[in-house]
Amino acid sequence: MRGGGGGISTIVLAAGEGTRMRSRTPKVLHRVAGRSLVEHAVRAAAGVDPEFLLVVIGHGRDAVAEHLAGVAAELDRPVLTAVQEQQNGTGHAVSCALEALPEKLAGTVVVTYGDAPLLDTATLEGLLAEHESAGNAVTVLTAHLTDPTGYGRIVRDADGAVRAIVEQKDADAQQQAITEINSGVYAFDAAVLVDGLSRISTDNAQGELYLTDVLGIARGDGKRVGALAAGDPWLVEGVNDRVQLAKVGAEFNRRLVERWMRAGVTVIDPASTWLDAGVELARDVLIEPGVQLRGKTKVAEGATVGPDSTLTDVTIGEGATVCRTHGSGARIGPGATVGPFAYLRPGTKLGEAGKIGTFVETKNAEIGAGSKVPHLSYVGDATIGEHSNIGAASVFVNYDGVHKNHTVVGSHVRMGSDNMYIAPVTVGDGAYSGASTVVMNDVPPGALAVSAGGKQRTIEGWVARKRPGTAAAQAAEQALKDTDDAADAEGPNR
Numbered sequence: 503m504r505g506g507g508g509g510i511s512t513i514v515l516a517a518g519e520g521t522r523m524r525s526r527t528p529k530v531l532h533r534v535a536g537r538s539l540v541e542h543a544v545r546a547a548a549g550v551d552p553e554f555l556l557v558v559i560g561h562g563r564d565a566v567a568e569h570l571a572g573v574a575a576e577l578d579r580p581v582l583t584a585v586q587e588q589q590n591g592t593g594h595a596v597s598c599a600l601e602a603l604p605e606k607l608a609g610t611v612v613v614t615y616g617d618a619p620l621l622d623t624a625t626l627e628g629l630l631a632e633h634e635s636a637g638n639a640v641t642v643l644t645a646h647l648t649d650p651t652g653y654g655r656i657v658r659d660a661d662g663a664v665r666a667i668v669e670q671k672d673a674d675a676q677q678q679a680i681t682e683i684n685s686g687v688y689a690f691d692a693a694v695l696v697d698g699l700s701r702i703s704t705d706n707a708q709g710e711l712y713l714t715d716v717l718g719i720a721r722g723d724g725k726r727v728g729a730l731a732a733g734d735p736w737l738v739e740g741v742n743d744r745v746q747l748a749k750v751g752a753e754f755n756r757r758l759v760e761r762w763m764r765a766g767v768t769v770i771d772p773a774s775t776w777l778d779a780g781v782e783l784a785r786d787v788l789i790e791p792g793v794q795l796r797g798k799t800k801v802a803e804g805a806t807v808g809p810d811s812t813l814t815d816v817t818i819g820e821g822a823t824v825c826r827t828h829g830s831g832a833r834i835g836p837g838a839t840v841g842p843f844a845y846l847r848p849g850t851k852l853g854e855a856g857k858i859g860t861f862v863e864t865k866n867a868e869i870g871a872g873s874k875v876p877h878l879s880y881v882g883d884a885t886i887g888e889h890s891n892i893g894a895a896s897v898f899v900n901y902d903g904v905h906k907n908h909t910v911v912g913s914h915v916r917m918g919s920d921n922m923y924i925a926p927v928t929v930g931d932g933a934y935s936g937a938s939t940v941v942m943n944d945v946p947p948g949a950l951a952v953s954a955g956g957k958q959r960t961i962e963g964w965v966a967r968k969r970p971g972t973a974a975a976q977a978a979e980q981a982l983k984d985t986d987d988a989a990d991a992e993g994p995n996r
Contacts, residue, residue: 509609510630511692512547513599516540516616517560517586522743528562530616531569532741534751535758536778536796539741540566541573542619547612548577549623550630554603556582557616558595591710592686593702600696607692610634613713614687617741620754621687625737632730633689639725640694640717642667643687645735653683654714656729664727667714671707682731684714685738694720754779770808790825802836816846819854832864835871853888866906867898870913882906883925887913889973893937894919912947914977932965932978947985948978 520529530540537545540557547555559566567583574581584602586595596613610633612626625643633641642664644656652670655677659665667684668677698716706712721727732738741747758779759772766785769775774791782800783789790808797815801807804821811827818824819836827841831848834840837855844858849866852858856869859876867881870888875881877894883906884898890911898909899922907925911917915929918937923929930947942958945951950964965975 510550510552510612511554511603511607511609512550512552512556512612512614512626513596514540514543514547514555514557514614514616515592515595515686516543516566517558517589517595517598518617519561519589520617520742523747524744528566529741530566531562532747534619534741534747535754536780537619538569539619540570540616542779543614543616543621544570544573544581545577546621546623546626547614548579548581550612550626552612553609554582555579556584556599556602558584558586558599560586560589560595591704591708592713593699593711593715596695596713597699597711600699607696609692611690611692611695612688613690615740618685618687618738619741619750620736620739620757621685622737625732626687629687629689629730632728636728637726638689638728639691639720641689641728641730642717643685643732643738644682644729645685645732645738646681647683647735648681650678650681650683654686655680656682656684658682664717664729665721666718669706669708669712669714683738685732686740687738688713690716691725694725784820797830811841847882884909884911884923886911887915887931889913890915891917893917893921893935896921896923898923898925900925912977912981914972914974916974930978931981932974932976934965934969934974947981948975 516530518529523529531538544557557570563585570581570583582602584599586598610630614621629641629643654667654669655673656664657666657668657677695716698719701719702711702715704711717727736753739750741750755776758777759769759775762783763769767783767787767789769789771791775789776794778796780798781795784801784803786804787801788806792810793808794812799813799816801818802820805818806823811824814830816829817833819834819838821836822834822838824834825841827844827846829846832846832850834852835854835856838852840858843861845863847865850864851868853869853871855872857874857876858864861878862875863880865882867884869875869886872889873886875892879892879896881898883900890913896917900906909923909925910928912929912931914932917935918939920938921935922940924942927941927944929945932948933945934950935941936952939951939953940958941951945960946962948963948965950961952959965978969975
């Protein structure tokens with residue numbers, strides 16, 4: 503690229519295969535708290551508002567690049583990529599990145615890794631502040647670990663300045679005893695980085711180009727090399743295998759749960775509660791044991807979730823209750839109740855004070871305020887009005903073998919148990935049905951539908967005669983009046 507740049511540029515290294523994961527999925531696409539490892543890294547880097555944000559990709563590049571395009575769209579900012587064809591060390595990876603950035607890059611370059619999901623924006627901002635205030639050419643983020651095995655060691659001189667970073671395989675016994683480790687996260691003066699990379703070599707145990715050698719070159723040139731020790735070692739914890747993935751994921755979740763509790767959410771059993779990073783919880787939400795909230799699930803004030811519920815991209819209204827439910831892509835209105843043992847599929851919308859009860863499955867179904875589907879039913883591709891009741895063991899038969907068809911049930915409807923609705927079909931306001939009715943034909947407002955001899959029989963005006971004064975009768979009367987008024991408006995030539 504051509505052009506200037508005097509602010510901040512960030513480079514996220516995410517090209518490695520991650521062989522220890524033993525997976526067909528590139529390591530950086532494995533997930534913690536509902537987001538990929540590399541997405542966590544990109545979000546942290548984006549938080550410092552860099553002029554350029556670039557990710558170095560390599561193994562599984564097509565899948566990683568496609569994933570990053572989605573992340574960029576969600577963040578509403580460009581995320582550049584550069585390909586490292588052969589993984590020849592961190593120095594080589596950064597060189598590949600610089601080839602995709604302006605030729606005369608200026609300012610500060612932050613280098614991070616795509617496998618450290620707990621590294622956050624605040625830590626990167628602290629690194630940048632230290633880099634600027636100390637006037638460093640290079641500043642490295644470090645941490646003190648009880649067991650530093652596998653990490654490069656920070657070697658300091660007598661006055662505490664950083665003299666070198668020695669990789670584990672190149673370290674002697676004395677250096678291996680050092681507990682201060684290199685996190686792999688740096689802030690570089692851009693000119694120092696470009697010059698240093700042009701002078702490093704593969705003269706080391708792994709025959710690779712080490713980014714860490716740039717620090718030694720800068721120090722040899724008389725430039726200041728500093729360090730910022732992270733007070734929390736978890737911030738720089740990387741993921742190299744499934745064991746570490748689980749370990750870091752558990753810590754990430756612990757912190758999420760604690761943050762929401764401090765914001766006013768009651769979590770009965772934090773150990774059995776799992777949250778994704780995109781979940782939003784209001785104050786006075788109650789989370790019962792065994793709950794998993796995933797994706798962009800949102801729970802409004804005073805709602806109760808659980809026990810034993812798994813919800814993905816579900817919106818729950820104020821004061822609603824969801825118990826032992828599996829759901830995705832659903833909306834639950836204020837004061838509504840769901841479960842136990844309900845299955846909410848995408849497109850489910852339950853109105854205020856509505857109910858989806860025990861062993862009920864819904865899909866692409868809008869159930870109005872105060873309406874109830876209490877037991878043992880399937881409601882698919884349907885619209886149910888307000889304050890209606892669907893009897894137990896009812897099935898909305900929406901699929902004819904070729905097409906999905908829609909059923910409409912009006913308001914203040916009372917449908918009997920063990921009904922079948924053969925879509926497309928409409929049940930008018932205030933209608934009733936008997937038990938075991940197969941609704942194959944439209945039911946007018948206020949009518950009673952029953953099945954006799956395998957055929958549907960419709961008795962018009964039944965509700966007005968048998969249930970006078972009820973909400974169903976009033977709804978039917980109004981619906982019939984609306985129909986008559988519409989017919990009169992069309993005139994005799996309709």
